[in-house]
Amino acid sequence: MKSSDQDQLVVGQWVEGIEVPVVNERAVRASAGILFLGGFTAWLWGVITGDLQPMRVFGIVFALEMMLRLFVGTAFTPTLILGTLITRRQRPEWVEARSKLLAWRLGLGMSLVGCLSLGWFGLPAIIAQVICGACLFLIYLEASFGICVGCMAAQRFSRRSPQLCAGDTCTYTPPARGEQHSILRD
Secondary structure: OOHHHHHOOOOOEOOOOOOOOEEEHHHHHHHHHHHHHHHHHHHHHHHHHOOOHHHHHHHHHHHHHHHHHHHHOHHHOHHHHHHHHHOOOOOOOEEEHHHHHHHHHHHHHHHHHHHHHHOOOOOOHHHHHHHHHHHHHHHHHHHHHOOOHHHHHHHHHOOOOOOOOHHHOOOOOOOOOOOOOOOOOO
């Protein structure tokens, strides 16, 4: 690893003994949970009352969060800082930051399209609610199950396979159909 590589702005952080920039998957999942809580509240308010202002505010906050992650660095994003504080007593699960880039770009794109549809495009509210609902579903998958759809797409279509994936999904091979894991009983 060259020192010039470390001096450049990168998404993630350099950890001793790991050759690529990484992020703490536990903190990312906690951050996704925080974002889901705010987003779902705003979305549900819009669905029940028809008042879309909370969705607009959340969409802007979410877009800013994704921009900070992508263009400034993960060390300066509010929900990741909070997620790191919440999970500080847990062992970090380092995953390759490059895998998260597509997921965060997808989030930024969906939030910008949602905000534009609510504002400048003047599209019906249902379109923004569907876009927001789809984005919330992806965030829910990340927070609850650790399934990062953007990471899976990046892993599948990347020229260079990632080395570190959440839950060791880069190298894990599930049992063949009909086989089971051997479970030791007490």
